[in-house]
Amino acid sequence: MMAFTFMVTPKEPELIVPAQPTPHEIKALSTLDDQETLRCHYPMIMFYKSKPSMEGLNPVKIIREALAKTLVYYYPYAGRLIEGPDNKFMVDCTAEGVVFVEADASVSIVQLGDTVQPPCRYPELLVSDVPGSDGMLGCPLMLVQVTRFKCGGFVLAIRFNHVISDALGSLQFVTTMSEMAKGAPTPSILPVWKRELLTARHPLHVTHTHPEYEEEGKSIIPSSLNDKNLVRRSFSFGPKEIKAIRKNLPAELHSTSRFDLITACLWRSHTRAIQFDPDDDVRIMCMVNVRGKNCLDLPSGYYGNAIICPAKVSKAKILCESPLSYAIKLVKEARRQATPEYSRSTIDFIATKERPKLTSPWNFIVSDTSKVGFDEVDFGWGNPIYGGTMYGGTFHYIVYAHQRNQKGEDVMVVPMTLPVAVMERFEDELRILLCDLMKNSSSLSPIMVPSKL
Structure with missing residues (x-):
């Protein structure tokens, strides 16, 4: 148990939209994407110590700007889920944006010790409960929170809608964010949608027991x-x-x-x-x-x-x-x-x-x-x-x-x-x-x- 008081003060959430205009279109999801089990949100988290060469730089500002640039390439994430025929989800690429929360912690990263390991002991502090952000239809598809610590370190927590990406897909998104944060003009790996590649065959052909x-x-x-x-x-x-x-x-x-x-x-x-x-x-x-x-x-x-x-x-x-x-x-x-x-x-x-x-x-x-x-x-x-x-x-x-x-x-x-x-x-x-x-x-x-x- 932590022998200190750990508090986080979040600011008002905001919506981050793509840094440039993006296509307004409706995108179909694959059969794997549209599973009932994946109709949920999942958070990933990263804890960063301070670094002398980065002193004076604001991680919130850097990550907020990198997020907006990344959404230009991953613009479906800035849209909203809608329901099509047979209860099938689709993505309406509306460019409404993703939720972004800036926050400040009362302690330093080192005080957390090995409690940075999962399972997280303080999820409600590092991923704010923003009303209307954790549903499916018509809700934001991502929530990003950057929490600054007293030592100059910070925590980046991102809650993804599982319908859009698995863990490897989410990593690809976050990696692009990190590249944009360090000045890259374009992602090292360009995102590919092509959800039809993992859509059921016609006619259906089940060849194994499951x-x-x-x-x-x-x-x-x-x-x-x-x-x-x-x-x-x-x-x-x-x-x-x-x-x-x-x-x-x-x-x-x-x-x-x-x-x-x-x-x-x-x-x-x-x-x-x-x-x-x-x-x-x-x-x-x-x-x-x-x-x-x-x-x-x-x-x-x-x-x-x-x-x-x-x-x-x-x-x-x-x-x-x-x-x-x-x-x-x-x-x-x-x-x-x-x-x-x-x-x-x-x-x-x-x-x-x-x-x-x-x-x-x-x-x-x-x-x-x-x-x-x-x-x-x-x-x-x-x-x-x-x-x-x-x-x-x-x-x-x-x-x-x-x-x-x-x-x-x-x-x-x-x-x-x-x-x-x-x-x-x-x-x-x-x-x-x-x-x-x-x-x-x-x-x-x-x-x-x-x-x-």
Whole structure:
């Protein structure tokens, strides 16, 4: 808990419009963009320390001007969503602008310490609750807040409408802002709309099964999830933990990626903590970027949603009682499904089901933003001390983030949100699992799982 009073004083919000005239047109969205699950807003955040060479320069002014210049190229973001036939969203490029908030904090960045890691402890301070800014139809598609700190550092928080962009698309936008802030005349990567590239085929052709969208039939939501008193924690996985996990796996799994290892540990511990019925089907779902997939032909600069979420299914009892290697194999198999044809089949399946939802208590959905690059966005003050997701998701949707520990080692930060009793069991399950693995590794000593309030 912070031993000081952290206050933020925001000024009146304003609308930032493109710096030059932009086309007034209506743009269609892709089938992936128009999913029910994506009809929401998500914030990304970057913390910047002061820099002697930037002393006297106002980050608010620099970022406000860079935002207006960036909106010339990304002008759909300055528009508003409207509803077309069949409840389908479209973008009316009206150039009405995005919300911008200037604010000042009562403390210095260094006083925040490691609380800059997700999940954010003070979201209502760094992303102002501007009336009318968080809806869908007819509302601004972005909110930007720049909060200056006493030390000369600042925080940039941007809340994006998920219908327009995924995390990589949002990074492309923010990177252009940083380039404009440093005087670039044009973006290094020009934005591309072309949402028809990820629109359902005609005729529709579903060639795979898609358990990620299956609805539960007889299963009853575990009583442990009825508690609305939620708590947030973050868990860190560094080189020491990853080495211990790998060392205790069968030889054929020693080359398993860090993502697969961490996801398997979390999924099994999460399933045990929730205490599903043993016969319930539980799913691991890994968000996979389809940019660069052969035959999809997404050009450089495409900033729409280009993520699919293939799944593998297990009975809860089998997952909980099997060795960790069982969960790892399912995670690997889930990600391997993301072929170009599976991606096309996913898009067609979504169209046949009229926006099915991904979210379900039986789904464990993982999105890895640790390598997206928000921690490398430089507005002139150098890279942020933390850049990435602000919250980390819900009790069944987890967003990984990247951080460096005091030794300078790369660490995967995993924010979790769970009911109080479930969180206590989850921490116990994860601690027991990792401590057992560490004890079995002769060169390593047992550790406690790092977590923070």
